[in-house]
Amino acid sequence: MINQKAGSVVFQNVRKTFGAFTAIADLSLTIEPGTLVTLLGPSGCGKTTTLRMLAGLEHPSAGKILIGGRDVTMLPANERDVSMVFQSYALFPHMNARDNVAYGLESSGLSRKEAREKAEEGMALVGLAGMGGRLPAELSGGQQQRVAVARALVLEPQVLLLDEPLSNLDARLRRKVRTDIRELQQRLGFTAVYVTHDQDEALAVSDRIIVMKDGEIAQSGTPRELYEAPASSFIADFMGEANVIPCEVIRIEGAEALIRVAGVDHRLPGRSAKPGMAKLAVRPGSITIAAPGQQGLAGRVLHSAYLGGHVEYEIETDVGTLFIIDHAVERNLPPTSDVTLGFENRGIALINA
Ligand SMILES: Nc1ncnc2c1ncn2[C@@H]1O[C@H](COP(=O)(O)OP(=O)(O)O)[C@@H](O)[C@H]1O
Ligand SMILES: [Mg+2]
Numbered sequence: 182m183i184n185q186k187a188g189s190v191v192f193q194n195v196r197k198t199f200g201a202f203t204a205i206a207d208l209s210l211t212i213e214p215g216t217l218v219t220l221l222g223p224s225g226c227g228k229t230t231t232l233r234m235l236a237g238l239e240h241p242s243a244g245k246i247l248i249g250g251r252d253v254t255m256l257p258a259n260e261r262d263v264s265m266v267f268q269s270y271a272l273f274p275h276m277n278a279r280d281n282v283a284y285g286l287e288s289s290g291l292s293r294k295e296a297r298e299k300a301e302e303g304m305a306l307v308g309l310a311g312m313g314g315r316l317p318a319e320l321s322g323g324q325q326q327r328v329a330v331a332r333a334l335v336l337e338p339q340v341l342l343l344d345e346p347l348s349n350l351d352a353r354l355r356r357k358v359r360t361d362i363r364e365l366q367q368r369l370g371f372t373a374v375y376v377t378h379d380q381d382e383a384l385a386v387s388d389r390i391i392v393m394k395d396g397e398i399a400q401s402g403t404p405r406e407l408y409e410a411p412a413s414s415f416i417a418d419f420m421g422e423a424n425v426i427p428c429e430v431i432r433i434e435g436a437e438a439l440i441r442v443a444g445v446d447h448r449l450p451g452r453s454a455k456p457g458m459a460k461l462a463v464r465p466g467s468i469t470i471a472a473p474g475q476q477g478l479a480g481r482v483l484h485s486a487y488l489g490g491h492v493e494y495e496i497e498t499d500v501g502t503l504f505i506i507d508h509a510v511e512r513n514l515p516p517t518s519d520v521t522l523g524f525e526n527r528g529i530a531l532i533n534a
Contacts, residue, residue, distance in 0.1 A: 185334070185337060185369040185370060185371045186249075186262075186337055186338070186339045186371070187214040187215040187339065187340075187370055187371050187372045188214055188248050188249030188250075188262065188339025188340050188372055189211070189212060189213060189214045189247070189248070189249060189250065189372070190210075190211070190212035190218075190235065190246075190247070190248055190340055190372065190374065191210070191211050191212075191245075191246070191247040192208050192209055192210045192211075192231075192235075192244065192245075192246055193209055193244055193245040193246075193247070194207050194208070194209055194243065194244040194245070195207070195208045195209070195231075195234065195241045195243070195244035195245070195246060196208075196241060196242045196243040196244050197227075197230055197234060197239065197241055197242050197396075198242045203396065204227050204230045204396050205227050205230060205231065205234075205241075205396040205397075206396055206397060207244075207397075208227075208231065208244070208396070208397070208398065209244075210391060210398065210401070212340075212372060212374060212389075213372075213388075214249075214372050215370045215371070215372055216372060216373075216388040216389060217363065217366050217367075217372075217373040217375055217386060217387055217388050218373070218374055218375070218387060218388060218389045218390070218391060219374075219375045219376070219377060219382075219383040219386065219387040219389075219390045219391065220232065220374065220375070220376045220377075220391050220393060221376075221377055221378065221379075221380060221383040221390050221391065221392050221393070221419075222378065222392055222393035222394055222399070222419075223378060223394070223419070224378055226393040226394055226395060226396065227393055227395075227396040228344075228376040228377075228378075228393060229344055229376060230396075231376075231393075232265070232342050232344050232374060232376050234246060235248075235263060235340070235342060235374060236258055236261070236263055236265050236342055237253065237256060237257055237258035237259075237260075237261045237263070238258055238265075240254070240255065241254060248261060248262060248263060248339055248340060249262070249339045249340075262338055262339045262340075263338045263339060263340045263341070263342055264285075264332075264333035264334075264336045264338040264341060264342065265333065265341075265342040265343070265344065266326075266329045266330055266333050266341070266342065266343045266344070266346050267329065267344060268344050268345045268346070268348055268349065269349065270317075270325050270326060270328070270329040270349070271329070272317040272325060272328060272329060272332075273317075274316065274317050274318065275316070276316075276317075277313060277314050277315055277316055278304065278309065278312055278313050278314070278315050278316075278317065278320065278324075278328045279297060279300045279301065279304060279313030279314065280300075281317070281328055281332055282300035282303050282304060282313075282328060282331045282332045282335055283296040283297050283299070283300035283335075284296075284332070285332060285335070285336050286299055286300065286335055286336065289336070299335050300313065300331075300335060301313060302335070303331035303332070303334055303335035304328070304331055306331060306334065306365070306369075307327040307328070307330055307331045307334075307361075307365065308327065308361070309324060309327055309328065309331065312324070322349055322350050322351070322354065323350055323354045323357070323358050326346060326347075326349070326350065326358055327358075327361070329346075330343075330346075330362065330365070334365075334369070334371070338371075339372065340371075340372045340373070340374060341366075341371055341372070341373045341374075342373075342374050342376075343362070343373060343374070343375045343376065344376045345376055345377055345378070346358075346362065346375070347359055347377070347379075347382065355382070356385075359382055359385055359386050360385070362375075362386065363385070363386040366386075375387065380419060380420050380421060381421075383404070384404040384407075384408065384420070384421075387403075387404055388403070389401060389402065389403055390402065390403070390404055390407055392407065392416055392419065392420070394415060399412075399413065399415055399416055399419075400412045400413070400416045407420050408420050408421060409527065409528065409530060410450075410452065410530050411423070411462055411530055411532060412532065412533075413532055413533070414460060414462060414532055417462030417530070417532060418462075421464065422464070422465055422504060423462040423463060423464055423465075424462070424463045424464075424465065424468070424501075424503045424504055425460050425461070425462055425463075425532075426442060426460065426461045426463060426500045426501065426503075427442075427458065427459075427460060427461075427500060428440045428441060428442045428458075428459055428460065428461045428531075429441045429442075429457070429458055429459070430454045430455065430456050430457055430458075430459050430531070431446070431456065432456055433451050433454065433455075433456065434448075434451075435451075436450060436451055437449065437450065437451055438450070438451040438452075438454045438531060440454075440459070440461070440531065442461065442478065442500060442524075443478050443498065443499045443500050445476065445477055445478060447524055449461075449529060449530075449531055450530075450531075451531070452530065452531050454531045454533070459531055459532070459533060460531070460532050460533075461529060461530070461531060461532070462529070462530050462532050463503075463524060463528065463529045464528035464529070465493075465504050465505050465506040466505075466506045466508075466528060467524060467525040467527060467528030467529050468503060468505045468522050468523070468524060468525070469522065469523040469524070469525060470494075470496075470505065470507055470509075470512075470514070470520050470521075470522060471520065471521045471522075471523065472520070472521065473519035473520055473521055474519075474521065475521040476521070477521040477522055477523045478498050478499070478500070478521065478522040478523070479498065479499070479519070479520075479521060479522075480496040480497060480498040480503070480519070480520050480521070480522050481496065481497050481517060481518070481519055481520070482494055482495075482496055482497075482514050482515065482516050482517060482518040482520065483495040483496060483497050483502060483516060484516060485513065485514055485515065485516065487510065487513055489510075490508070490510070491506050491507060491508050491510060492506075492507045492509075492510050492512075492513055492514075493505070493506055493507075494506075494507060494514070496520065496522065498522065503522070505522075
């Protein structure tokens with residue numbers, strides 16, 4: 182019987198240098214047991230380094246790491262009670278799937294028979310019952326990926342680590358496999374730390390997302406918080422496209438801010454804004470389009486592209502060229518059309534930087 186545990190993860194002021202290069206300056210974070218938390222950020226921001234320190238494949242230059250409340254900072258990988266699913270899967274090509282899954286169990290002291298039974302159970306868990314006899318080369322990319330997940334799960338780690346687990350799959354499979362991983366994590370209730378550079382993937386699978394930039398946390402929160410209330414233009418842009426528009430905060434009224442964009446006033450959640458110049462991050466789907474000459478922001482269509490379910494526009498305005506996604510495909514405005522733009526109440530956030 183596979184008995185899933187769920188440990189917490191804590192980083193306390195963790196620092197990691199490689200020679201003179203500081204990859205992580207001072208990282209502190211907490212991951213609650215039983216949650217799936219994603220480390221998201223552009224290539225080179227320190228995601229893999231963070232995961233490898235958690236796995237015990239790298240040691241911090243300073244600071245502490247706790248797993249399930251136990252200080253593991255200096256423990257080797259095999260004493261940490263974590264298992265990792267690698268980007269490349271790292272399956273043994275000459276061993277069949279069952280033996281790949283059983284390998285770690287046998288190394289940890291189970292008899293061959295026990296290890297094989299548990300491996301079969303792990304294969305069933307990831308939907309590969311009956312396929313244990315196949316070699317990795319006889320499995321599809323998605324199936325190999327599941328074998329790698331099964332191999333990690335049968336070790337019953339406190340924390341499962343996944344480093345860009347979908348990057349070797351083609352685009353169509355990625356959506357399915359990410360749903361499978363999330364479903365398995367929720368069903369079994371294990372703690373997972375998931376690394377990706379893909380914001381859609383992060384939004385789709387995570388309880389919480391930690392966005393990293395240059396080895397630091399740029400912002401962390403639920404997918405919704407990050408998407409709807411980005412703290413900076415970096416986050417707004419990284420978590421899906423956003424138009425960043427200069428605005429003036431006129432005054433704060435309770436929880437709301439009265440702001441002015443190109444002479445037109447709007448009320449928004451204040452988010453600790455102060456009167457003065459600021460920026461608005463506006464999602465492409467949160468700009469409304471109306472006939473010209475009305476109250477709002479005047480614009481002129483530069484480009485339009487019909488994409489079946491929606492039309493994409495670039496519209497020139499006094500505050501810059503705005504990128505807009507419009508679901509009213511029937512109007513399909515041609516270039517040079519004059520329009521009036523407005524903002525919806527959602528998908529628009531005040532940011533300070
Ligand atoms: N073993 C190493 N030696 C020197 N520099 C490294 C080493 N590992 C990673 N780095 C550097 O640390 C930074 C973070 O790398 P990494 O954690 O792999 O980023 P990510 O996974 O977010 O793409 C990069 O600038 C990378 O070049
Ligand atoms: Mg990486």
